[in-house]
Amino acid sequence: xxxxxxxxxxxxxxxxxxxxxxxxxxxxxxxxLEYFSVDSLRLIDLIFDVEQEFGVKLNAEQLTGMRTMGxxxxxxxxxxxx
Amino acid sequence: xxxxxxxxxxxxGMVTAIGVDEQxxxxxxLAGRSGIRRVIHHNLSENPVKNGADxxxxxxxxxxxxxxxxxxxxxxxxxxxGRQALAGAGLLSSLPQSIGSIWGCGTGQAExxxxxxxxxxxxxxxxxxxxxxxxxxxxxxxxxxxxxFQLTGxxxxxxxxxxxxxxxxxxxFRMISEGxxxxxxxxxxxxxxxxxxxxxxxxxxxxxxxxxxARALRPFAADRNGTLIGEGAAALVLESLDSAKKRGARIRGxxxxxxESSDGTHITRPSVAGQSHAIRAALASAGVDPRAIGYINAHxxxxxxxxxxxxxxxxxxxxxxxxxxxxxxxKPYFGHTxxxxxxxxxxxxxxxxxxxxxxxxxNLENPDPACPVHLxxxxxxxxxxxxxxxxxxxxxxxxxxxxxxxxx
Numbered sequence: 001x002x003x004x005x006x007x008x009x010x011x012x013x014x015x016x017x018x019x020x021x022x023x024x025x026x027x028x029x030x031x032x033l034e035y036f037s038v039d040s041l042r043l044i045d046l047i048f049d050v051e052q053e054f055g056v057k058l059n060a061e062q063l064t065g066m067r068t069m070g071x072x073x074x075x076x077x078x079x080x081x082x
Numbered sequence: 083x084x085x086x087x088x089x090x091x092x093x094x095g096m097v098t099a100i101g102v103d104e105q106x107x108x109x110x111x112l113a114g115r116s117g118i119r120r121v122i123h124h125n126l127s128e129n130p131v132k133n134g135a136d137x138x139x140x141x142x143x144x145x146x147x148x149x150x151x152x153x154x155x156x157x158x159x160x161x162x163x164g165r166q167a168l169a170g171a172g173l174l175s176s177l178p179q180s181i182g183s184i185w186g187c188g189t190g191q192a193e194x195x196x197x198x199x200x201x202x203x204x205x206x207x208x209x210x211x212x213x214x215x216x217x218x219x220x221x222x223x224x225x226x227x228x229x230x231f232q233l234t235g236x237x238x239x240x241x242x243x244x245x246x247x248x249x250x251x252x253x254x255f256r257m258i259s260e261g262x263x264x265x266x267x268x269x270x271x272x273x274x275x276x277x278x279x280x281x282x283x284x285x286x287x288x289x290x291x292x293x294x295x296a297r298a299l300r301p302f303a304a305d306r307n308g309t310l311i312g313e314g315a316a317a318l319v320l321e322s323l324d325s326a327k328k329r330g331a332r333i334r335g336x337x338x339x340x341x342e343s344s345d346g347t348h349i350t351r352p353s354v355a356g357q358s359h360a361i362r363a364a365l366a367s368a369g370v371d372p373r374a375i376g377y378i379n380a381h382x383x384x385x386x387x388x389x390x391x392x393x394x395x396x397x398x399x400x401x402x403x404x405x406x407x408x409x410x411x412x413k414p415y416f417g418h419t420x421x422x423x424x425x426x427x428x429x430x431x432x433x434x435x436x437x438x439x440x441x442x443x444x445n446l447e448n449p450d451p452a453c454p455v456h457l458x459x460x461x462x463x464x465x466x467x468x469x470x471x472x473x474x475x476x477x478x479x480x481x482x483x484x485x486x487x488x489x490x
Binding site: 021 | 212
């Protein structure tokens with residue numbers, strides 16, 4: 001799966017948990033994860049949704065080191081295989 | 083019974099099939115304009131009864147804050163009604179405040195619950211999104227409103243079928259009159275056109291199958307044959323008189339008394355004794371006798387059973403004054419809104435009291451002689467009264483009655 005495909009699917013997943021409206025066209029790999037203002041409950045939902053969408057297990061610790069959408073795309077890319 | 087605080091209404095809001103703001107709502111009531119029609123905003127193609135009072139939610143949804151846009155329909159309605167009420171009370175710009183959030187809802191957040199069950203049947207427990215818990219829990223309604231409006235008083239939901247929101251108003255009334263709160267945002271909401279809920283209502287055989295929506299719901303008529311469902315919400319800001327006066331709030335009316343009871347007899351069949359008890363308890367709570375009452379807003383569902391029972395209960399509670407007190411039934415205007423009916427109809431009754439005119443009874447060309455009460459006819463009735471009564475009676479045998487006093 002290409003990085004752009006991963007990003008596109010991540011955007012639709014994050015839209016469900018985001019506390020702010022998101023314009024899909026405006027979200028890039030450089031977008032900060034803080035932009036979505038995901039609180040603790042929404043973070044649990046977000047992890048669940050990513051797991052369901054991509055079929056990989058995630059945990060909050062893995063996410064704490066990530067700052068941007070690109071960091072998340074990189075992590076998923078490594079888990080899914082190129 | 084002496085209360086420590088008098089309880090007044092300083093804000094009103096509503097979302098109904100005849101108006102989603104006070105001006106259009108009251109104008110429809112005065113004009114005798116019904117919102118019952120062939121339902122168009124929900125898919126009732128598999129239901130034999132296609133008439134009801136649905137709400138065009140477009141304008142409401144377009145004005146919701148982002149966090150409310152994904153909410154269940156009944157929560158979105160409650161939010162809009164609550165926002166109207168808080169704005170009318172002059173409180174919207176002074177939050178957070180220690181104001182309660184007490185809401186009645188008969189059906190619950192059916193839209194969200196049904197979606198969750200659909201996923202459960204497809205994917206099993208592993209497919210349940212974590213926030214399903216907080217979205218579908220029964221108090222999600224009052225809690226989300228408490229959070230959205232930053233209300234730090236008590237918040238909970240009362241689920242008691244058709245008396246839910248009258249119970250909510252009554253609880254808020256007691257909270258303030260006994261000094262436990264200065265103000266409460268209270269009300270009710272129900273959006274029962276969800277296919278699961280509406281299917282059960284159709285099958286229980288209490289909906290009118292008359293094809294003409296304009297005539298189908300006929301409370302107290304000799305040829306009445308059932309009720310029709312409506313959706314909507316209404317909110318009131320109740321406040322202590324002291325608090326309202328201190329901040330110069332506009333007072334719309336007063337909750338003077340509240341009475342409640344259970345029939346203790348049957349899950350659907352109403353009881354004269356139970357209803358009469360609640361009416362008399364409300365009068366006692368307000369410290370008035372039947373001679374002071376100038377109007378009764380009936381529960382008046384249009385079913386054979388409810389209307390006959392309610393008429394006898396009114397006669398039993400009011401005695402010979404039942405020959406004089408005009409009785410109105412408003413469900414032909416906006417349908418039977420179930421858990422929201424108490425709040426919507428209390429708001430309508432407050433407007434009638436404030437304006438000293440009761441809306442006409444629709445579809446009452448042929449009153450039932452077995453309903454021995456003085457029914458308003460086909461024209462609005464001028465009132466000259468300081469006290470009115472609002473009845474609510476529900477499945478499960480619950481009865482809730484409010485006495486309202488005019489503010490002068």
